[in-house]
Amino acid sequence: MKFAVILLVILIISCVFGSFITQNQTLSWYTEHYSERVAAAIIALHLDDVFHSVWFLVIAGVLCLNLILCNLTRIRPIIDKIRRAGKAPERFEGYLKISGVEDPEDVFEKMHFPKPAADETEDGEKRLFASKNRAGLFGAWICHLGILLLIVGFVLGQLTHREYTVYGVAGETKTVGDTGLFLEINDFQVELRDDDTVSEYRSRITVYSAKDPENRASSEVTVNHPADLYGYRFYQNSTGYAATVKVVKEDALLQENVIAAGEGVRIEEKPMLTVFLQAFYPDLFMTSEGPKTASGKMDNPAYLYSLYYGEDLLGMNVLKEGEEIRVDDYVITFSDPENYTLLQVKKDSFTWMALMGGLIILIGLVLAFYLQQENLAAVREDDGTWTVYGRSGKGSVIFKERLEIAAGKPAESEE
Amino acid sequence: MVFLAIEQYLFTSVLILYVVTMLLYVLYMILKKETISRIALIVQIVALVLHTLAIISRGIGAGRLPLTNQYEFATAFAWGLSLVSLIFILKFRFHLLGAFASPVIILIIGYAAMQSKEVKELMPALKSGWLGLHVASAIIAYGAFGVAFVLSLIFLLRDKMKAKGFLDRHIPPAAKLDVISYRSVCLGLLFLSFTIVSGAIWAEQAWGSYWSWDPKETWSLVTWLIYAVYLHLRIFAKWKGKPAAIFATVGFIAVIFTYIGVNTFLPGVHSYK
Numbered sequence: 001m002k003f004a005v006i007l008l009v010i011l012i013i014s015c016v017f018g019s020f021i022t023q024n025q026t027l028s029w030y031t032e033h034y035s036e037r038v039a040a041a042i043i044a045l046h047l048d049d050v051f052h053s054v055w056f057l058v059i060a061g062v063l064c065l066n067l068i069l070c071n072l073t074r075i076r077p078i079i080d081k082i083r084r085a086g087k088a089p090e091r092f093e094g095y096l097k098i099s100g101v102e103d104p105e106d107v108f109e110k111m112h113f114p115k116p117a118a119d120e121t122e123d124g125e126k127r128l129f130a131s132k133n134r135a136g137l138f139g140a141w142i143c144h145l146g147i148l149l150l151i152v153g154f155v156l157g158q159l160t161h162r163e164y165t166v167y168g169v170a171g172e173t174k175t176v177g178d179t180g181l182f183l184e185i186n187d188f189q190v191e192l193r194d195d196d197t198v199s200e201y202r203s204r205i206t207v208y209s210a211k212d213p214e215n216r217a218s219s220e221v222t223v224n225h226p227a228d229l230y231g232y233r234f235y236q237n238s239t240g241y242a243a244t245v246k247v248v249k250e251d252a253l254l255q256e257n258v259i260a261a262g263e264g265v266r267i268e269e270k271p272m273l274t275v276f277l278q279a280f281y282p283d284l285f286m287t288s289e290g291p292k293t294a295s296g297k298m299d300n301p302a303y304l305y306s307l308y309y310g311e312d313l314l315g316m317n318v319l320k321e322g323e324e325i326r327v328d329d330y331v332i333t334f335s336d337p338e339n340y341t342l343l344q345v346k347k348d349s350f351t352w353m354a355l356m357g358g359l360i361i362l363i364g365l366v367l368a369f370y371l372q373q374e375n376l377a378a379v380r381e382d383d384g385t386w387t388v389y390g391r392s393g394k395g396s397v398i399f400k401e402r403l404e405i406a407a408g409k410p411a412e413s414e415e
Numbered sequence: 416m417v418f419l420a421i422e423q424y425l426f427t428s429v430l431i432l433y434v435v436t437m438l439l440y441v442l443y444m445i446l447k448k449e450t451i452s453r454i455a456l457i458v459q460i461v462a463l464v465l466h467t468l469a470i471i472s473r474g475i476g477a478g479r480l481p482l483t484n485q486y487e488f489a490t491a492f493a494w495g496l497s498l499v500s501l502i503f504i505l506k507f508r509f510h511l512l513g514a515f516a517s518p519v520i521i522l523i524i525g526y527a528a529m530q531s532k533e534v535k536e537l538m539p540a541l542k543s544g545w546l547g548l549h550v551a552s553a554i555i556a557y558g559a560f561g562v563a564f565v566l567s568l569i570f571l572l573r574d575k576m577k578a579k580g581f582l583d584r585h586i587p588p589a590a591k592l593d594v595i596s597y598r599s600v601c602l603g604l605l606f607l608s609f610t611i612v613s614g615a616i617w618a619e620q621a622w623g624s625y626w627s628w629d630p631k632e633t634w635s636l637v638t639w640l641i642y643a644v645y646l647h648l649r650i651f652a653k654w655k656g657k658p659a660a661i662f663a664t665v666g667f668i669a670v671i672f673t674y675i676g677v678n679t680f681l682p683g684v685h686s687y688k
Contacts, residue, residue: 001651005644012640019633019681051628154626163623197536223539224621235623236539344623351625358612365608369601397591398598 004070007063014059018050060151067148071141082137088119088129088377092389095377096400096411104128104378104386110406111390113376126380131373136393139368143361150357157350162232167342169242169258176345180210181230186218188341190239196295201236203341205229221343235344241280242340243303248331260340264308267330272310275325275332279304282337284318291318303334374399418476419534425469426490430528432462433497433521440514447581452510459513463497470494477534482550483541485678489527491550492674493520495558499602503562507595511585515565523561526675545617553610557670559603560642564667566596567660574657593655596663604642611635630681634673641666 022033025048030039046053101107108116108130116128164177173184187204200222207229208216219227219234226235242260246253247267257265264276281293284302291304306316307327319325325332373393378386388407392399404411439455470491473481481487500516503509570592576582587595614632619625626632645662648654654662 001647005647005651008640008644008647012637012644015633015637015640018628019630019637019677023628193536195536198539199536200539200542224543224617226620226623233623235620237623346623351619354625355612355616358608358615362605362608362612365601365605369598369605397588397594401591 001070004063004066007059007066010059011063014050014056017047021047021050023051024049057155060155064148064151067144067151071144071148074141078137078141082134085131085134085137085373085375088117088127092377092379092391094413095375095389095391096396096403096413098388098390098403098407098409098411099381099385100409101378101386101388101407104388107378107388107403107406108376111374111376111402113374116376116378128378128386129375130377131375133371133373136367136371136373139364139366139371141364143364143368146357146360146362146364148357149360150354153350153353153355153357157348157354160350161346161348163347164345165237165342166345167240167260167340169338169340172258176207176232179230179232179345181207181232182210182213183207183234183343183345185341188239188339190296190339192296196297198296201239201341203236203343205234205343207232207234232345232347235346236341237344238342239339240342241282241337243277243280243334243338244336245275245277246333246335248333249329254330267332270328270330273327273330274308276306276308277303277334278306278316280337281318284320286318298337301337303337305334307332372399416476418472422469422472422476423532425465425472426528429462429466429469430521430524432458432465433493433517433524436462436513437517437521440511440517444511444514444581455513456504456510459497459501459517463494463501466490466494466497473534479537480547480550482546482554483537484530484535486527486530486532488550488554488674489523489530491554492557492561493523493527495554496520496523496561497558499555499558499562499599500565503566503595503599507587507591509587509595511582512562512565512569515569516562519561519565540621543617543621545613545620549610549613549617552606552613556603556606556610557674559599559606560638560663560667560670563596563599563603563663564670566592566599567663567667570596570660571657571664574660589656593659596660597649597655600642600645600663600666604639604646607635607639607642611639630677631673634669634677634681638666638669638673641669 021042022029027039027043030042030048034042042048046055050056105116105128108128113130113132116130119127119129121127162177162179164179166174166176166183168174168185170185170188173182175181176183184206185203186206187202189200189202191199191202193199203221204218205221205227206216206218208214209230217229219229221227221234221236223236226233228234240261242258245257245259245265247255249269255265255268259265259277261277261280264274267273267275279291281291281300281302281304283294283297283299284291285294285300286292291302294300301321303319304316305319305325307314307325314327315325319334321335323333375391377389379389380386388403390399390403390411400411436455436459439451439458443451443455470481473487482491496516497520500512500520504512569586570589573582573586573589573592586592611632614635615625618627618632645654645659645666648662649659
């Protein structure tokens with residue numbers, strides 16, 4: 001148990017590091033925010049990605065091993081303890097003792113014990129005995145089993161899960177990574193309230209396999225309501241703006257592409273020339289800090305673009321609806337802004353195990369904390385009165401108080 | 416809007432009543448009259464009832480569960496602490512617990528009073544049936560840890576002052592204080608576990624991952640681990656009494672950091688800014 005506590009303390013310290021040190025940054029980022037020496041230490045000790053570092057996994061592994069050994073070595077003693085707790089002992093060593101009780105069955109009842117079993121020793125001593133909450137002795141064991149399941153489920157899930165992101169606008173069909181699945185975005189709506197806040201993101205999707213395109217499954221996906229299709233779970237992850245880029249040369253449309261904010265498109269005739277849609281503002285207003293949007297409504301749409309020739313920036317500006325970028329013989333325009341939907345597609349075959357682990361932990365805690373194993377016995381004395389003996393696994397102070405109230409007499413410890 | 420206005424009147428009344436509760440308990444300790452203690456308890460019960468009504472009014476006024484921003488959670492946290500402390504006062508017949516719990520309740524309500532009371536609509540991620548279960552269990556957990564913290568302070572104070580006379584008669588013996596504090600930690604740990612499990616189920620539906628090491632998640636785990644260490648040390652190192660009281664106090668600092676510190680210093684998906 002001492003080793004387990006050391007592991008828990010190491011885990012606490014690791015979590016503190018992992019939460020205070022911004023994760024997954026580069027050496028230059030850490031150098032900029034800390035000192036050069038600290039940055040080097042962060043990278044060397046993998047503190048830039050604490051929760052995926054080898055040493056963190058080793059700690060988790062050792063903790064699992066500790067839990068396995070702990071549960072294996074404790075199962076037999078617990079079963080023996082439960083068996084022993086169900087039988088009246090020869091001597092009531094370590095029990096609380098109250099002498100001169102007239103009606104012992106009343107004490108059993110007031111202490112909420114089941115009806116006691118009566119027996120008689122070889123010496124002709126009459127005894128009553130009852131035990132309760134023996135299942136509580138399993139509490140910590142069950143809790144440890146739950147923790148073990150949770151960690152194993154989580155680690156296996158991390159190692160084996162498959163995850164993809166798919167984004168697009170309504171009407172587009174996208175491939176889902178290497179799954180062999182196609183995802184058709186039938187519709188995507190960003191539902192706004194009167195105060196312009198987002199009420200819901202709602203995607204309507206159809207999924208089908210490349211092997212069997214006729215067998216199609218459709219569903220609606222909203223935040224908090226993922227869809228389970230073809231063995232994968234589809235989540236409504238986020239959204240952003242997309243727009244149509246048109247490239248015209250001498251009044252002839254050369255190309256037309258839909259791109260999301262942050263994406264760029266090459267001019268096919270002149271591949272060194274690339275136009276990027278840096279950001280979109282549905283309701284543009286200019287501030288000293290740059291362009292911003294006043295609302296989510298398309299009242300004054302504008303596009304922040306950048307134009308590159310190779311790696312050289314040719315220009316960057318805000319373009320309003322109907323305005324054009326002219327470069328060489330090309331006329332580039334942005335139009336038809338719309339929201340794209342970003343869906344997360346995931347398969348984690350061990351989520352159930354982690355969830356089961358969590359539920360088992362809860363059961364274990366309830367048993368350990370609220371089913372305190374207690375024994376109560378009464379022995380008939382020669383003068384006709386009874387001596388009551390009681391013992392509680394934990395919280396003996398409170399148990400003693402309850403026992404004294406039930407018996408109406410002070411209790412003393414039996415040596 | 417009417418219900419929100421009612422909530423503000425109730426909130427102010429509740430704050431005043433908790434201050435009155437604290438003053439009555441102080442008066443009780445000075446005058447040593449049992450009647451004052453009984454009045455203080457009644458005032459605390461009335462404050463809790465009005466506090467409940469205030470939360471319900473805000474819920475009706477906002478048209479949703481009022482458990483989604485710093486103000487709402489702070490007032491609910493104070494409510495949880497008040498509820499759990501009352502349960503412990505009545506269960507263990509320990510009236511003076513109210514004298515030590517009420518200043519902490521006032522501090523938390525005071526923190527709530529400093530937060531924006533603006534009612535905002537829920538973002539899509541928060542529109543889930545899990546919100547109520549997840550946050551309500553967190554409130555009980557935090558309330559229970561708060562009571563354990565108060566009991567630990569009383570334990571340490573009793574130890575320091577070597578309580579005699581009135582305090583000795585009205586504060587349970589050290590061994591009993593230790594057990595009550597332990598029970599409060601158990602209640603807190605059970606509800607914190609439920610908070611983490613329900614949050615994980617919800618996160619899986621909303622964000623596609625039941626655990627993503629978000630600062631709030633990580634610090635909930637840190638808090639859980641601290642109290643797990645507390646329980647283990649009680650068993651194998653016999654860390655009861657003073658060391659356990661100091662440990663429970665440190666645990667509550669982690670609770671407060673998880674609640675306020677993380678939102679302030681370590682923004683993540685739980686920040687909802």
